[in-house]
Amino acid sequence: MSDILLPGQPLPLPPRAPLPLPGPGTYKRGATLRSSLLGLPTISSTASVRAPASPPPVPQQGSIVLGKITHLSPTAATLAILVVDGLSLPATDEFVGVIRSQDVRSTEKDRIRIGECFRGGDVVRAQVLSLGDARSYYLSTARNELGVVFATSEAGATMQPVSWQEMRCPRTGQLEKRKCAKPEGI
Amino acid sequence: MSTLQNFDRRRITGPDKSLPPVYDSSPSAADPLASPEPAERAHRSPSSVRPIFLQTGLIPSASGSTYLEQSSQKLVCAVYGPRQQPKAAGAGYSDRGTLTVSLKFAPFSSSRRRAPNRDAEDRQLSLRVQAALEPAVRAETFPKAGVDVFLHVLESDGLDALVCGAVLAASTALADAGVELLGLVVGCSAAWVGGRTWLDPSEQEARGARGVMGLTCLPALGTVASVWQTGELGLEEVEQMADECRRACDELHHLAVKVLLESAKKRLGRS
Numbered sequence: 001m002s003d004i005l006l007p008g009q010p011l012p013l014p015p016r017a018p019l020p021l022p023g024p025g026t027y028k029r030g031a032t033l034r035s036s037l038l039g040l041p042t043i044s045s046t047a048s049v050r051a052p053a054s055p056p057p058v059p060q061q062g063s064i065v066l067g068k069i070t071h072l073s074p075t076a077a078t079l080a081i082l083v084v085d086g087l088s089l090p091a092t093d094e095f096v097g098v099i100r101s102q103d104v105r106s107t108e109k110d111r112i113r114i115g116e117c118f119r120g121g122d123v124v125r126a127q128v129l130s131l132g133d134a135r136s137y138y139l140s141t142a143r144n145e146l147g148v149v150f151a152t153s154e155a156g157a158t159m160q161p162v163s164w165q166e167m168r169c170p171r172t173g174q175l176e177k178r179k180c181a182k183p184e185g186i
Numbered sequence: 187m188s189t190l191q192n193f194d195r196r197r198i199t200g201p202d203k204s205l206p207p208v209y210d211s212s213p214s215a216a217d218p219l220a221s222p223e224p225a226e227r228a229h230r231s232p233s234s235v236r237p238i239f240l241q242t243g244l245i246p247s248a249s250g251s252t253y254l255e256q257s258s259q260k261l262v263c264a265v266y267g268p269r270q271q272p273k274a275a276g277a278g279y280s281d282r283g284t285l286t287v288s289l290k291f292a293p294f295s296s297s298r299r300r301a302p303n304r305d306a307e308d309r310q311l312s313l314r315v316q317a318a319l320e321p322a323v324r325a326e327t328f329p330k331a332g333v334d335v336f337l338h339v340l341e342s343d344g345l346d347a348l349v350c351g352a353v354l355a356a357s358t359a360l361a362d363a364g365v366e367l368l369g370l371v372v373g374c375s376a377a378w379v380g381g382r383t384w385l386d387p388s389e390q391e392a393r394g395a396r397g398v399m400g401l402t403c404l405p406a407l408g409t410v411a412s413v414w415q416t417g418e419l420g421l422e423e424v425e426q427m428a429d430e431c432r433r434a435c436d437e438l439h440h441l442a443v444k445v446l447l448e449s450a451k452k453r454l455g456r457s
Contacts, residue, residue, distance in 0.1 A: 004450050006443055007322075007361050008369025008406025025366065027324065029407065036324055036366040038450050051364040052453035055249050058268045058283075058328045090247075093269035095331075131330050134279045 005035035011047050025049030057084040059095055059128045059137050066149070067097050067139070069122045076100045077118045079126075081137065096136040099126060103140040104179055117141075117179040123150035125181050147181035227384055227391070235374065235386040235434050236347075238441060240355070242362040242449045250363025254355040258388075259348060260340040263355040265363040268328035283328035287316040289337040289352060296342055297389075311349055312337075318353045318373060318402035318412040324366040333365055344389040346375035346400045346414075353402050358442045362449065370446075371411050372438040373402035374431040378423055383430045399424060401431040405439040 011033045022028045023046035025037040039051040059065055059081060067079035081095040101112045125146050126139035141147045153159045153169030153176060161180040162168045168175050236257045245251035248264040271284060289312040291300040335356050342348045350373035357371040377387035377395035384391055392398050397417030403410045
């Protein structure tokens with residue numbers, strides 16, 4: 001008999017041991033822990049089941065996402081979420097996220113101008129604040145490592161961050177305003 | 187001159203000699219169920235289900251997919267998502283995910299041509315499949331997103347049997363896609379013909395029956411997901427039919443399990 005579990009199958013637990021907490025891919029029905037996925041179980045203090053092929057990820061509260069700015073307004077920037085927690089979404093399926101102006105940074109929130117923080121086409125790393133409204137997820141970039149990670153200048157070159165508020169075009173040397181993410185490993 | 191004036195140019199005149207079309211045979215003679223209560227079932231025993239071929243992973247772009255063939259019943263199922271749902275009018279925020287099922291007939295799938303988009307039957311059948319799947323899908327695991335199940339019927343023989351086949355194909359595809367389920371849903375239909383239960387009736391058999399019912403259940407948990415019934419049936423008859431359906435569902439569940447385990451082993455072996 002294989003160790004692969006099926007949806008609805010009870011988890012193989014040692015007898016007379018305390019019941020582990022139901023983790024991802026499991027659920028508790030009555031007094032038995034059952035798998036809700038087709039996959040292999042891992043049992044310690046919490047039990048979980050991992051599928052061989054995971055479905056497209058869904059943004060949860062607190063997940064780190066990468067998205068591309070699609071629309072700017074004076075109060076908010078809209079982006080298409082492309083990557084959730086390091087897992088990329090299928091090309092046609094994307095979630096809509098919104099960074100409201102008060103969620104761009106944690107200081108001087110009243111002075112924020114969206115146009116000086118993001119531009120269309122920028123790739124932004126952000127954290128999911130909440131599941132938002134019926135249409136979009138609410139995102140935040142109010143942390144050092146969150147913000148614009150990739151942007152092209154007006155001349156069309158990939159810009160380099162020089163401070164947390166500015167990026168420089170390597171071709172023309174022109175400075176543009178962005179809410180930059182702190183590069184990793186610095 | 188007068189003959190030319192009487193001649194209608196816009197009409198295509200037929201040949202001088204014509205014959206009525208010749209049919210194979212009269213339909214009443216060919217139909218074994220023309221008599222109200224046929225005694226014996228042709229080709230198979232009353233408690234048998236048509237042999238099933240089931241395979242997963244045919245559509246690479248889908249999260250999960252299956253192909254089901256059951257003699258003259260063929261359908262393809264594709265599962266997409268969880269993904270963002272297009273905003274529907276009046277649909278507010280919900281922390282549960284949504285499941286949408288869309289069953290469509292190919293124009294050539296039935297004995298009569300089905301016009302695409304103008305067919306009214308597919309919507310009702312989609313709802314029946316959705317009603318069977320919804321109790322099993324753990325919608326709380328994908329808040330605000332939605333899973334789309336597309337069923338494309340290539341050939342159908344009996345609508346109740348089709349719903350059951352669609353439920354089996356869809357739940358196998360959902361498990362293949364890694365959507366969290368309470369258990370696999372399988373279904374079986376039955377017809378009451380001549381005082382006996384005929385499982386998995388074909389279209390012709392269902393037409394000759396006094397009543398038809400369908401039952402979908404989660405054999406892993408021992409719970410029933412949905413039941414429907416048409417025609418005139420007594421309580422005891424329904425009870426007997428439901429018992430036979432559940433026995434058949436256990437067998438179908440074994441089949442789905444076998445198919446899924448094989449595909450999972452293949453995937454785990456590859457990675």
